[in-house]
Amino acid sequence: MRCLTRIQGLHAFYRATRNPISCYSSSAYPSDAIKVCSNLIRKFQNVGIEDTESRFSAEYIIAHVLGKKMFHQVPGGQIINEAQLTRINELAMKRMERMPLQYVIQEWDFHEFTVKLSPPVLIPRPETEELVQYMIQHVGQNKSCRTFLEVGCGSGAVTLCLLSKLPWMTAVACDISCVACDLTLENLTKHQVQGRAVVLNMDFKSAETMQYLSRLGPFDIIVSNPPYIPTADIDDLDPEVRRYEDRGALDGGTDGLDFIRHLLAVSPMLLKKNGRLWLETGLEQHKTIQSIINSDSNCALEFVKSIEDFTRRERFCLIERY
Structure with missing residues (x-):
């Protein structure tokens, strides 16, 4: 397992300007x-x-x-x-x-796995747990499906869960954030699946990264929970999100689809024939994603279906390379 091309520095975190006041005085603190x-x-x-x-x-x-x-x-x-x-x-x-609870206690459960968390790495959501469950069901016992690439691995929860549930698979997990890659390495090591993973601290949009991934691929599956929130909506998010979580993992540009457009453009070069791209997206983005695919005759991708999350709203895309 390797971590490449580290970036310098940490993201700036929100700090309260007032002096913190203790929740309780020691003499009056409740005891049960x-x-x-x-x-x-x-x-x-x-x-x-x-x-x-x-x-x-x-x-x-x-x-x-x-x-x-x-x-x-x-x-x-x-x-x-x-x-x-x-x-x-x-x-x-x-x-x-207003620090998120998951950062406060520095861990959270994803499926049956407890993963370490720290700011500003994106906190795994229940919707992403659903996405992983759909993927596991789709792969089933198909042991010819052997490799996957996670783009934007964050805490490593997705890669960890897939490697643990599909023990014949190997993974490449990529993230632009050094903090995220370190956390991914730590979580994979904690659950003893690090030997089947390569963790890359690289910019997915760079030509260097594409060349490197092309040598590691092609992949049976690409999975990503990419930035998909429109820029104008970021400042309306809850304080827990906008103050603490990595804006780069949230901000998808004007319409929320900047990163997804790039992912659609390069996926045919990284996927095997009949390989699958699984995406978690924002609401009401699927028609536009379909339009992006259909408007490019050289895309070599087919939009297979939309899948609803537990709130019965379209949240996941399954796309196939032909």
């Missing part, structure tokens, strides 16, 4: 899990976090500090010691600054 949770919920609501998310965040933070996955695993009357209270307070302050 239920009371601590109730107080955290109120604090989160007071900074504008909506009610359901406030409860969700409070419960996860307490469970995490107490070594549990879920709050219901914590006995309601459990006394929380001083060290635990201090740690809960530290994490709560981060959440009050």
